[in-house]
Amino acid sequence: MDYIENISGDSARVALKGKFTFNDHDKFRGVIDMVKENGLRMLALDFDGVEFIDSAGLGMLLVAREEGKKHGTDVVLCNAKGQAEKMFRVSKFETLFNMQ
Amino acid sequence: MDTIAELQVPESGGAYDADSGIAYDTSHAPANSNASQAGGLGGVVSSSLATTSLYQLSCALPTNAEDGLVQWQGMVEPSGRAIDTISKKLREMAGVVEASAVDLADQFKDLAEKTRDQSETIRKVVDKANHLKIGDEEVGMMEFSDILNESLDSTIGKILNISRLAISMVYSLDDAITALGDIENFNGRIQVINRQTNLLSLNATIEAARAGEAGAGFSVVASEVRTVSHQINQLSEEMGEKIGTVTTSVRAGYNTLKDVATIDMTDNVEAKERLSALVGALVQQTTDFQSILGNAAEQSRSASDLITNMVVGMQFQDKTSQFVDCSVNTLQQVKTVMEQADKATIGLINGDADGTVSRVAIEEELAERLQEQLRLGELQAVFLGEEQVVSDQGGGGVDEDDIELF
Numbered sequence: 001m002d003y004i005e006n007i008s009g010d011s012a013r014v015a016l017k018g019k020f021t022f023n024d025h026d027k028f029r030g031v032i033d034m035v036k037e038n039g040l041r042m043l044a045l046d047f048d049g050v051e052f053i054d055s056a057g058l059g060m061l062l063v064a065r066e067e068g069k070k071h072g073t074d075v076v077l078c079n080a081k082g083q084a085e086k087m088f089r090v091s092k093f094e095t096l097f098n099m100q
Numbered sequence: 101m102d103t104i105a106e107l108q109v110p111e112s113g114g115a116y117d118a119d120s121g122i123a124y125d126t127s128h129a130p131a132n133s134n135a136s137q138a139g140g141l142g143g144v145v146s147s148s149l150a151t152t153s154l155y156q157l158s159c160a161l162p163t164n165a166e167d168g169l170v171q172w173q174g175m176v177e178p179s180g181r182a183i184d185t186i187s188k189k190l191r192e193m194a195g196v197v198e199a200s201a202v203d204l205a206d207q208f209k210d211l212a213e214k215t216r217d218q219s220e221t222i223r224k225v226v227d228k229a230n231h232l233k234i235g236d237e238e239v240g241m242m243e244f245s246d247i248l249n250e251s252l253d254s255t256i257g258k259i260l261n262i263s264r265l266a267i268s269m270v271y272s273l274d275d276a277i278t279a280l281g282d283i284e285n286f287n288g289r290i291q292v293i294n295r296q297t298n299l300l301s302l303n304a305t306i307e308a309a310r311a312g313e314a315g316a317g318f319s320v321v322a323s324e325v326r327t328v329s330h331q332i333n334q335l336s337e338e339m340g341e342k343i344g345t346v347t348t349s350v351r352a353g354y355n356t357l358k359d360v361a362t363i364d365m366t367d368n369v370e371a372k373e374r375l376s377a378l379v380g381a382l383v384q385q386t387t388d389f390q391s392i393l394g395n396a397a398e399q400s401r402s403a404s405d406l407i408t409n410m411v412v413g414m415q416f417q418d419k420t421s422q423f424v425d426c427s428v429n430t431l432q433q434v435k436t437v438m439e440q441a442d443k444a445t446i447g448l449i450n451g452d453a454d455g456t457v458s459r460v461a462i463e464e465e466l467a468e469r470l471q472e473q474l475r476l477g478e479l480q481a482v483f484l485g486e487e488q489v490v491s492d493q494g495g496g497g498v499d500e501d502d503i504e505l506f
Contacts, residue, residue: 022362055365059263
């Protein structure tokens with residue numbers, strides 16, 4: 001997985017790309033650190049380029065949500081489609097995250 | 101009618117009028133018949149006979165009264181036999197019809213009962229199809245679907261929680277390993293400093309020796325510093341070993357955790373959707389199944405009602421029996437009257453009649469007797485020429501009021 005971050009004021013948008021699995025936990029740590037370090041009000045994770053997410057990927061999003069709650073950052077999931085959208089739906093992520 | 105005419109042909113004896121087709125039984129024909137007396141009754145008899153189609157079809161008008169009486173007498177016995185034959189056959193037929201009707205009605209009743217049972221069985225199947233029995237507990241299909249979905253949601257929630265905890269732990273261990281690396285680094289720096297301290301103490305010892313007696317005290321201090329440096333070095337090495345052990349353990353834990361975290365539960369998560377879809381399809385199929393069975397049960401009920409109505413309808417065979425009874429009794433009365441008239445005719449021919457017989461009296465008596473036998477309102481109406489009125493009142497259909505039950 002790769003990602004491009006774009007911080008604007010107290011909001012950040014991270015566009016993810018490729019497969020989002022356990023192997024990406026190290027890279028995603030950087031995204032979580034953004035929440036810790038930048039005092040963001042909102043972190044939007046764009047899944048438009050994500051073709052697959054596994055259960056570890058869902059776990060990483062939950063960790064990001066937890067960190068967001070600690071630091072007052074609203075983690076938003078955007079543009080999920082295909083397998084990722086199905087995984088979010090089955091996991092009832094709409095009850096945990098703001099979905100766009 | 102032709103058949104009846106043929107029945108009247110005697111096999112032997114008597115005469116046969118080829119023109120009229122009527123057989124004459126001459127055994128009752130008196131040699132000295134009273135023409136004038138016969139003329140009066142002959143008119144009555146002729147008139148009565150004229151009302152029957154039998155006479156119209158098969159007899160020519162007799163040329164005199166005596167011939168007329170003989171002709172009339174010839175008709176009485178075969179007509180009586182014909183009436184008996186028809187009566188017997190009518191009763192037999194009525195008996196057969198009644199027996200068949202009763203038998204059929206019983207079978208239909210049985211069929212109606214079985215159809216009702218079938219309807220009840222289908223209703224039970226519908227009920228069973230909608231419930232699953234688990235031990236002593238009965239669970240509805242919808243409830244089953246809810247329970248399954250709740251269980252799947254709970255399972256997925258736990259899977260996601262495990263993933264979240266595993267990732268958190270991985271991140272914590274990442275931090276721990278980084279910290280352990282820092283500690284190893286600090287220890288290395290301690291060892292560098294200690295080596296310098298050791299070197300300095302060595303130099304101090306040399307310089308103290310050069311100073312001679314004056315440096316003796318300083319030499320003791322330098323020696324102690326060297327001892328301390330050795331102890332620090334020993335401690336640092338032990339610490340380095342311990343840090344190495346901890347780092348190895350943490351890395352082993354990290355690898356184990358990585359194995360846990362990399363167990364892909366994606367299939368398990370996706371299975372929820374498949375199971376939910378399967379259960380949804382099962383519930384839908386059960387609903388469709390119930391609907392179809394419900395229709396089948398309704399059809400069975402309708403069939404049962406229909407058969408019950410048919411059984412009720414078949415009870416109207418009583419009417420046939422009554423008509424047959426009535427017809428047979430009427431025919432027997434006709435026969436009786438004919439036989440009485442025959443006896444009267446013999447008396448007339450023999451000249452011992454009292455001469456009081458009149459056409460009107462015979463007609464009235466016969467009409468009264470027949471009317472008495474024709475108890476059924478419908479038949480009586482036909483007999484009295486009031487058929488239209490009764491028919492209109494009856495509306496043309498089967499009216500239960502017409503049935504006079506025994």
